[in-house]
Amino acid sequence: MAQPGDGRSIGVFDSGVGGLTVLAELRRRLPQEPTVYLGDNARTPYGPRPADEVRRFTLESVDWLLSQDVKLLVLACNTATARALDDVRGRSDVPVVGVVRPGAVAAAAATRSRHVGVIATVGTVDSGAYPAAIVEADPATDVVQLACPELVPMAEAGILDGRRAESVLRAYLEPMLAADPAMDTLLLGCTHYPLLRGPIERIVGDRVAVVDSAFTTALAVEDLLDALGARAPRAPRDEASMHRVATTGDVNAFMTVAERLFGERLPQVEAIEIGVVAPLPVD
Ligand code: DGL
Secondary structure, X not given: OOOOOOOOEEEEEEOOOOOHHHHHHHHHHOOOOOEEEEEOHHHOOOOOOOHHHHHHHHHHHHHHHHOOOEEEEEEOOHHHHHHHHHHHHHHOOOOEEEOHHHHHHHHHHHOOOOEEEEEEOHHHHHHOHHHHHHHHHXXXXXXXXXXXXXXXXXXXXXXXXXXXXXXXXXXHHHHHHHHOOOOOEEEXXXXXXXXXXXXXXXXXXXXXXXXXXXHHHHHHHHHHHHHHOOOOOOOOOOHHHHEEEEEOOOXXXXXXXXHXXXXXXXXXXXXXXXXXXXXXXXX
16 A cells, blocks of 8 residues: 555556656656666567467566555556556556556547547557547547557667658558548557657648647656655655666667667666566567
Protein backbone atom coordinates (compact mmCIF):
# COMPACT_ATOMS: atom_id res chain seq x y z
CA MET A 1 0.00 0.00 0.00
CA ALA A 2 1.19 3.50 -0.83
CA GLN A 3 1.63 5.58 2.33
CA PRO A 4 1.09 9.32 2.92
CA GLY A 5 4.17 11.30 2.00
CA ASP A 6 5.62 8.27 0.30
CA GLY A 7 9.25 8.74 -0.78
CA ARG A 8 9.47 5.46 -2.68
CA SER A 9 10.07 5.50 -6.42
CA ILE A 10 7.61 5.36 -9.29
CA GLY A 11 8.43 2.30 -11.43
CA VAL A 12 8.24 2.87 -15.17
CA PHE A 13 8.28 -0.02 -17.62
CA ASP A 14 8.81 -0.09 -21.37
CA SER A 15 9.90 -2.69 -23.88
CA GLY A 16 13.00 -0.55 -24.55
CA VAL A 17 14.04 3.09 -24.82
CA GLY A 18 10.76 4.55 -26.16
CA GLY A 19 9.19 4.85 -22.71
CA LEU A 20 11.74 7.53 -21.90
CA THR A 21 9.24 9.87 -23.64
CA VAL A 22 6.78 9.08 -20.84
CA LEU A 23 9.48 9.20 -18.15
CA ALA A 24 10.54 12.67 -19.36
CA GLU A 25 6.96 13.95 -19.00
CA LEU A 26 6.62 12.38 -15.53
CA ARG A 27 9.85 14.02 -14.41
CA ARG A 28 8.75 17.38 -15.83
CA ARG A 29 5.38 17.24 -14.10
CA LEU A 30 6.50 15.61 -10.84
CA PRO A 31 10.12 16.73 -10.30
CA GLN A 32 10.19 15.67 -6.64
CA GLU A 33 9.31 12.04 -7.44
CA PRO A 34 12.12 9.47 -7.59
CA THR A 35 11.83 7.01 -10.49
CA VAL A 36 13.16 3.66 -11.57
CA TYR A 37 12.88 2.85 -15.27
CA LEU A 38 13.22 -0.59 -16.81
CA GLY A 39 13.60 -1.20 -20.55
CA ASP A 40 13.33 -4.83 -21.68
CA ASN A 41 15.79 -4.20 -24.51
CA ALA A 42 16.91 -7.82 -24.64
CA ARG A 43 13.45 -8.70 -25.98
CA THR A 44 12.37 -5.52 -27.72
CA PRO A 45 10.38 -4.95 -29.91
CA TYR A 46 7.14 -6.16 -28.34
CA GLY A 47 4.98 -4.82 -31.20
CA PRO A 48 5.30 -7.83 -33.55
CA ARG A 49 5.21 -10.49 -30.81
CA PRO A 50 2.20 -12.72 -30.00
CA ALA A 51 -0.04 -11.55 -27.16
CA ASP A 52 0.89 -14.32 -24.71
CA GLU A 53 4.59 -13.62 -25.14
CA VAL A 54 4.11 -9.89 -24.52
CA ARG A 55 2.13 -10.76 -21.39
CA ARG A 56 4.84 -13.08 -20.09
CA PHE A 57 7.68 -10.65 -20.79
CA THR A 58 5.74 -7.77 -19.24
CA LEU A 59 4.98 -9.73 -16.06
CA GLU A 60 8.61 -10.80 -15.71
CA SER A 61 9.76 -7.21 -16.12
CA VAL A 62 7.15 -5.87 -13.72
CA ASP A 63 8.21 -8.45 -11.11
CA TRP A 64 11.66 -6.90 -11.18
CA LEU A 65 10.27 -3.38 -10.78
CA LEU A 66 8.05 -4.55 -7.89
CA SER A 67 11.14 -6.03 -6.22
CA GLN A 68 12.62 -2.49 -6.22
CA ASP A 69 10.00 -1.37 -3.68
CA VAL A 70 8.08 1.03 -5.91
CA LYS A 71 4.91 2.80 -4.77
CA LEU A 72 3.25 2.86 -8.17
CA LEU A 73 3.84 1.32 -11.59
CA VAL A 74 3.53 3.01 -14.97
CA LEU A 75 3.31 0.81 -18.03
CA ALA A 76 4.78 3.30 -20.50
CA CYS A 77 4.69 0.77 -23.33
CA ASN A 78 1.49 0.87 -25.39
CA THR A 79 1.84 -2.73 -26.55
CA ALA A 80 2.40 -3.99 -22.99
CA THR A 81 -0.54 -1.92 -21.73
CA ALA A 82 -2.79 -3.13 -24.54
CA ARG A 83 -1.87 -6.78 -23.99
CA ALA A 84 -1.16 -7.08 -20.28
CA LEU A 85 -2.61 -4.24 -18.15
CA ASP A 86 -5.19 -6.45 -16.43
CA ASP A 87 -2.63 -9.21 -15.77
CA VAL A 88 -0.20 -6.68 -14.28
CA ARG A 89 -2.95 -5.23 -12.08
CA GLY A 90 -3.77 -8.76 -10.92
CA ARG A 91 -0.16 -9.31 -9.95
CA SER A 92 0.73 -5.95 -8.43
CA ASP A 93 0.11 -4.85 -4.86
CA VAL A 94 0.68 -1.21 -5.88
CA PRO A 95 -1.51 0.83 -8.29
CA VAL A 96 -0.77 0.47 -12.02
CA VAL A 97 -1.25 3.19 -14.64
CA GLY A 98 -1.18 2.22 -18.32
CA VAL A 99 -0.86 4.59 -21.27
CA VAL A 100 -3.90 3.54 -23.28
CA ARG A 101 -6.63 5.15 -21.19
CA PRO A 102 -4.78 8.49 -20.81
CA GLY A 103 -4.13 8.48 -24.57
CA ALA A 104 -7.79 7.77 -25.27
CA VAL A 105 -8.84 10.59 -22.92
CA ALA A 106 -6.48 12.99 -24.74
CA ALA A 107 -7.94 12.00 -28.12
CA ALA A 108 -11.55 12.24 -26.96
CA ALA A 109 -10.85 15.70 -25.52
CA ALA A 110 -9.16 16.92 -28.72
CA THR A 111 -11.64 15.80 -31.37
CA ARG A 112 -14.49 18.01 -32.51
CA SER A 113 -15.62 15.88 -35.46
CA ARG A 114 -15.47 12.70 -33.34
CA HIS A 115 -13.38 11.02 -35.99
CA VAL A 116 -10.10 9.85 -34.49
CA GLY A 117 -7.20 8.02 -36.11
CA VAL A 118 -4.82 5.85 -34.07
CA ILE A 119 -1.40 4.71 -35.23
CA ALA A 120 0.39 2.04 -33.21
CA THR A 121 2.29 -1.25 -33.35
CA VAL A 122 0.74 -4.41 -34.81
CA GLY A 123 0.16 -5.79 -31.28
CA THR A 124 -1.59 -2.67 -30.03
CA VAL A 125 -3.80 -2.46 -33.11
CA ASP A 126 -4.66 -6.19 -32.94
CA SER A 127 -5.67 -5.87 -29.29
CA GLY A 128 -8.37 -3.29 -30.11
CA ALA A 129 -7.49 -1.56 -26.82
CA TYR A 130 -7.47 2.00 -28.19
CA PRO A 131 -10.82 1.90 -30.04
CA ALA A 132 -12.39 0.36 -26.91
CA ALA A 133 -10.89 3.02 -24.62
CA ILE A 134 -11.79 5.93 -26.94
CA VAL A 135 -15.35 4.71 -27.31
CA GLU A 136 -15.52 4.32 -23.53
CA ALA A 137 -14.40 7.96 -23.19
CA ASP A 138 -16.93 9.10 -25.84
CA PRO A 139 -19.28 6.48 -27.30
CA ALA A 140 -20.11 8.68 -30.33
CA THR A 141 -16.54 8.58 -31.67
CA ASP A 142 -15.49 6.78 -34.87
CA VAL A 143 -12.00 5.30 -34.60
CA VAL A 144 -9.80 4.19 -37.48
CA GLN A 145 -6.52 2.52 -36.55
CA LEU A 146 -3.42 1.62 -38.49
CA ALA A 147 -0.38 -0.51 -37.61
CA CYS A 148 2.88 1.15 -38.67
CA PRO A 149 5.57 -1.52 -38.19
CA GLU A 150 8.29 0.46 -39.96
CA LEU A 151 8.25 3.38 -37.54
CA VAL A 152 9.90 1.89 -34.42
CA PRO A 153 12.98 0.54 -36.26
CA MET A 154 13.19 3.78 -38.24
CA ALA A 155 13.10 5.94 -35.08
CA GLU A 156 15.61 3.68 -33.28
CA ALA A 157 17.96 4.11 -36.25
CA GLY A 158 17.80 7.84 -35.56
CA ILE A 159 15.75 8.67 -38.69
CA LEU A 160 13.40 11.17 -37.07
CA ASP A 161 12.94 13.66 -39.90
CA GLY A 162 14.05 14.33 -43.47
CA ARG A 163 13.13 12.74 -46.80
CA ARG A 164 13.22 9.09 -45.75
CA ALA A 165 11.12 9.66 -42.60
CA GLU A 166 8.66 11.77 -44.54
CA SER A 167 8.17 9.24 -47.33
CA VAL A 168 7.64 6.33 -44.90
CA LEU A 169 5.16 8.41 -42.89
CA ARG A 170 3.33 9.64 -46.01
CA ALA A 171 2.82 6.05 -47.16
CA TYR A 172 1.03 5.30 -43.88
CA LEU A 173 -0.80 8.54 -43.21
CA GLU A 174 -2.06 9.77 -46.57
CA PRO A 175 -4.29 6.73 -47.29
CA MET A 176 -5.53 6.89 -43.70
CA LEU A 177 -6.52 10.55 -44.04
CA ALA A 178 -8.10 9.91 -47.45
CA ALA A 179 -10.16 7.05 -46.01
CA ASP A 180 -11.70 9.32 -43.38
CA PRO A 181 -11.66 12.99 -44.46
CA ALA A 182 -13.55 13.92 -41.25
CA MET A 183 -10.63 12.77 -39.08
CA ASP A 184 -9.47 15.76 -37.01
CA THR A 185 -7.34 13.99 -34.38
CA LEU A 186 -4.46 11.56 -34.72
CA LEU A 187 -3.39 9.65 -31.62
CA LEU A 188 0.21 8.49 -31.49
CA GLY A 189 -0.33 5.10 -29.82
CA CYS A 190 3.31 4.07 -29.51
CA THR A 191 6.15 5.35 -27.32
CA HIS A 192 8.39 6.14 -30.30
CA TYR A 193 5.96 8.12 -32.41
CA PRO A 194 6.19 11.42 -30.47
CA LEU A 195 9.81 11.50 -31.68
CA LEU A 196 8.40 11.76 -35.23
CA ARG A 197 5.89 14.44 -34.32
CA GLY A 198 7.47 17.12 -36.57
CA PRO A 199 7.07 15.31 -39.90
CA ILE A 200 3.74 13.76 -38.78
CA GLU A 201 2.31 17.23 -38.08
CA ARG A 202 3.53 18.53 -41.42
CA ILE A 203 1.87 15.64 -43.27
CA VAL A 204 -1.49 15.71 -41.50
CA GLY A 205 -1.65 19.54 -41.59
CA ASP A 206 -3.32 22.08 -39.29
CA ARG A 207 -6.72 20.46 -39.60
CA VAL A 208 -5.63 17.43 -37.57
CA ALA A 209 -4.56 17.62 -33.90
CA VAL A 210 -1.73 15.23 -33.08
CA VAL A 211 -1.97 13.90 -29.52
CA ASP A 212 -0.09 11.34 -27.43
CA SER A 213 -0.45 9.80 -24.01
CA ALA A 214 2.71 11.09 -22.27
CA PHE A 215 1.17 14.29 -20.88
CA THR A 216 -2.16 12.72 -19.83
CA THR A 217 -0.36 9.74 -18.28
CA ALA A 218 1.69 12.11 -16.12
CA LEU A 219 -1.56 13.85 -15.14
CA ALA A 220 -3.16 10.50 -14.25
CA VAL A 221 -0.14 9.63 -12.09
CA GLU A 222 -0.30 13.01 -10.36
CA ASP A 223 -4.04 12.59 -9.65
CA LEU A 224 -3.47 9.11 -8.28
CA LEU A 225 -0.62 10.21 -6.00
CA ASP A 226 -2.81 13.02 -4.69
CA ALA A 227 -5.76 10.69 -4.14
CA LEU A 228 -3.50 8.30 -2.22
CA GLY A 229 -1.67 11.06 -0.33
CA ALA A 230 1.48 9.45 -1.70
CA ARG A 231 3.53 12.30 -3.18
CA ALA A 232 7.18 12.21 -2.23
CA PRO A 233 8.09 14.63 0.56
CA ARG A 234 9.96 17.66 -0.74
CA ALA A 235 13.39 16.81 0.61
CA PRO A 236 16.59 18.14 -0.94
CA ARG A 237 17.90 15.31 -3.09
CA ASP A 238 20.66 14.48 -5.42
CA GLU A 239 19.10 14.40 -8.94
CA ALA A 240 21.36 11.61 -10.14
CA SER A 241 20.54 9.16 -7.35
CA MET A 242 16.81 9.98 -7.61
CA HIS A 243 16.46 8.46 -11.05
CA ARG A 244 17.61 4.94 -11.83
CA VAL A 245 17.56 3.46 -15.31
CA ALA A 246 17.97 -0.28 -15.96
CA THR A 247 17.95 -2.43 -19.06
CA THR A 248 17.82 -6.16 -19.75
CA GLY A 249 19.91 -5.49 -22.85
CA ASP A 250 23.32 -4.10 -23.59
CA VAL A 251 24.04 -0.98 -21.55
CA ASN A 252 26.10 0.75 -24.22
CA ALA A 253 23.55 0.05 -26.95
CA PHE A 254 20.81 1.42 -24.67
CA MET A 255 22.79 4.58 -24.00
CA THR A 256 23.61 5.07 -27.68
CA VAL A 257 19.98 4.77 -28.82
CA ALA A 258 18.69 6.85 -25.89
CA GLU A 259 21.22 9.57 -26.63
CA ARG A 260 20.43 9.49 -30.35
CA LEU A 261 16.72 9.84 -29.65
CA PHE A 262 16.74 12.23 -26.72
CA GLY A 263 20.01 14.08 -27.24
CA GLU A 264 20.76 13.65 -23.53
CA ARG A 265 23.43 11.53 -21.91
CA LEU A 266 21.82 9.22 -19.39
CA PRO A 267 23.24 8.69 -15.93
CA GLN A 268 24.66 5.28 -15.12
CA VAL A 269 22.47 2.58 -16.68
CA GLU A 270 22.19 -0.71 -14.73
CA ALA A 271 22.26 -4.06 -16.50
CA ILE A 272 19.82 -6.62 -15.14
CA GLU A 273 18.87 -10.14 -16.22
CA ILE A 274 15.35 -11.50 -16.33
CA GLY A 275 13.59 -14.25 -18.26
CA VAL A 276 14.77 -15.90 -21.43
CA VAL A 277 15.53 -14.09 -24.66
CA ALA A 278 13.23 -15.28 -27.43
CA PRO A 279 13.60 -14.80 -31.21
CA LEU A 280 11.04 -12.64 -33.01
CA PRO A 281 8.31 -14.43 -35.00
CA VAL A 282 9.08 -14.70 -38.72
CA ASP A 283 6.40 -13.41 -41.14
N1 DGL B 1 7.11 0.49 -26.60
C1 DGL B 1 6.37 -0.04 -27.73
C2 DGL B 1 4.96 0.57 -27.74
O1 DGL B 1 4.74 1.65 -27.23
C3 DGL B 1 7.06 0.21 -29.04
C4 DGL B 1 8.32 -0.60 -29.23
C5 DGL B 1 8.05 -2.09 -29.31
O2 DGL B 1 7.46 -2.58 -30.30
O3 DGL B 1 8.43 -2.77 -28.37
O4 DGL B 1 4.07 -0.01 -28.29
